[in-house]
Each structure stands twice: as structure tokens, then as C-alpha cells.
Amino acid sequence: AQTVTQSQPEMSVQEAETVTLSCTYDTSESDYYLFWYKQPPSRQMILVIRQEAYKQQNATENRFSVNFQKAAKSFSLKISDSQLGDAAMYFCAYRSGSMSNFGNEKLTFGTGTRLTIIP
Amino acid sequence: EADIYQTPRYLVIGTGKKITLECSQTMGHDKMYWYQQDPGMELHLIHYSYGVNSTEKGDLSSESTVSRIRTEHFPLTLESARPSHTSQYLCASRVPLPGNTIYFGEGSWLTVV
Numbered sequence: 001a002q003t004v005t006q007s008q009p010e011m012s013v014q015e016a017e018t019v020t021l022s023c024t025y026d027t028s029e030s031d032y033y034l035f036w037y038k039q040p041p042s043r044q045m046i047l048v049i050r051q052e053a054y055k056q057q058n059a060t061e062n063r064f065s066v067n068f069q070k071a072a073k074s075f076s077l078k079i080s081d082s083q084l085g086d087a088a089m090y091f092c093a094y095r096s097g098s099m100s101n102f103g104n105e106k107l108t109f110g111t112g113t114r115l116t117i118i119p
Numbered sequence: 120e121a122d123i124y125q126t127p128r129y130l131v132i133g134t135g136k137k138i139t140l141e142c143s144q145t146m147g148h149d150k151m152y153w154y155q156q157d158p159g160m161e162l163h164l165i166h167y168s169y170g171v172n173s174t175e176k177g178d179l180s181s182e183s184t185v186s187r188i189r190t191e192h193f194p195l196t197l198e199s200a201r202p203s204h205t206s207q208y209l210c211a212s213r214v215p216l217p218g219n220t221i222y223f224g225e226g227s228w229l230t231v232v
Contacts, residue, residue: 004161035220045162045209045223091161095221106178107154107221109161 002027004094006110013082014118020067021077021113023092031097034068034075035107040088048090051075053097079115087117122146125210125224132200132231140195140227142210151193152211152221155179162209168193200231 003026013019025034036048051059051068058066063080079086092110123144132138144151149170154162154177164177168187182204183197193212197204210224 037223043207043228044225045211047220047222050220106164106167107162109163111161112159 002108004110008113010114012116018080023075033095035093036077037091038088123224129228142193144212148212154209156207202231
């Protein structure tokens with residue numbers, strides 16, 4: 001079974017600074033997808049960024065980028081120029097690329113990192 | 120943000136009552152999901168559906184049931200609510216292509232007293 005570990009329950013960063021959130025995962029599969037989701041206080045889960053395991057290039061979305069280390073099974077999220085609106089719970093998630101019915105359906109989540117932005 | 124809607128957003132209900140949490144999406148997605156999230160904890164899949172008349176249980180056992188009579192609608196029902204059902208329930212959907220993003224609704228926060 002796949003597991004996702006976020007070892008930082010809470011992080012804080014000064015506004016306009018850069019912060020990196022850690023995520024490691026465990027899997028025996030070679031084909032899978034990784035996601036970072038953001039859950040602000042309004043509680044709607046919003047996709048921040050996604051990475052396909054077969055792609056070597058790290059995904060980037062504006063101020064958000066990942067450092068995907070497939071061999072190390074590490075998938076960290078870097079937020080540059082932090083803004084007050086970035087304050088939220090951030091979840092790392094894994095989904096199998098297997099075409100078996102159930103494996104492809106389930107998102108396995110980490111326990112989350114609560115990010116606080118200091119004005 | 121995706122067009123997936125959940126009602127009610129917040130509900131406080133007495134033990135033994137029957138409740139239905141509504142979830143609708145206007146994107147035509149075949150695949151829909153229900154996740155359960157306790158405060159400050161990760162999400163766990165409790166139900167999913169491949170399409171109309173298709174429902175499956177997830178990897179977290181749940182006393183709730185679901186139905187999928189229409190593509191856009193995926194309600195979750197608790198026949199007899201108990202305090203242990205107090206949690207947030209998140210509905211989600213995606214297109215049936217490998218790796219496609221799952222979009223979440225705003226969630227329904229259920230408190231059973």
C-alpha cells in the first residue's frame with residue numbers, strides 16, 4: 001500500500017519570503033501522479049500543482065514549484081514570494097497510474113502542513 | 120475552481136436522524152467520490168462511482184450509503200446518524216482520463232449531537 005508522509009505539521013514564513021514544504025511517499029509502482037492541494041480556512045480543497053512520475057521536469061505554476069526526486073521518493077513544494085492568501089493547510093497526495101479499477105481511483109493523502117504567513 | 124457543489128455546508132443534527140448530503144457537479148464528470156476528513160487529519164476515501172448506477176466502497180469503512188442515478192448527482196445518506204459520524208465530508212469528481220485532476224467541493228461539515 002502506498003503511504004504519504006508530511007513531517008512538518010506546521011510551518012510559518014514571512015510575507016514575500018520563500019518556504020518549502022516537505023513530502024515523502026512510499027510506493028512500489030513506477031507509474032503514478034503526485035499532487036499538492038491547498039485547503040484554506042473556507043475549507044474547499046484546491047489543486048495547487050501536479051506532477052506525473054514519468055516526467056523528469058519539475059512542475060511549476062506561477063509562484064509554486066516542486067522538487068520531484070523520484071529515486072528518493074520526495075516531492076517538496078516551494079512557494080516563492082509568499083502572500084497572505086497562501087495561508088492554508090497543504091496536503092500532498094498520491095494516485096496510482098495503474099489501470100486496475102481501484103488503484104486508479106484513490107488519492108492517498110498526507111496528514112497536511114499548516115502554513116502561516118507572517119505579515 | 121471547479122463547478123462542484125455541496126449542500127448543506129454545515130449541519131447539526133440529533134442522534135438517530137436520517138440525513139442526506141447533496142453533491143452536484145456541472146462538468147459532466149463520470150467519476151465522483153466522497154472523502155471523509157476529521158479535523159486536522161488527512162482525507163480518506165469512503166465511496167466512489169464510475170458513472171450512473173455504479174458505486175463502490177472506498178478503503179475507509181463507512182456506515183453511509185451513496186447512489187448515482189444521474190451523472191451530475193452523487194448524494195450520501197446516513198440512515199441513523201451517530202456522534203461518531205461527526206466529520207467533514209468532501210465530494211469530488213474528475214474526468215476518466217489517467218492522471219486527471221480531482222476537483223473538490225467545499226465540503227459538508229456534519230455534527231451529530
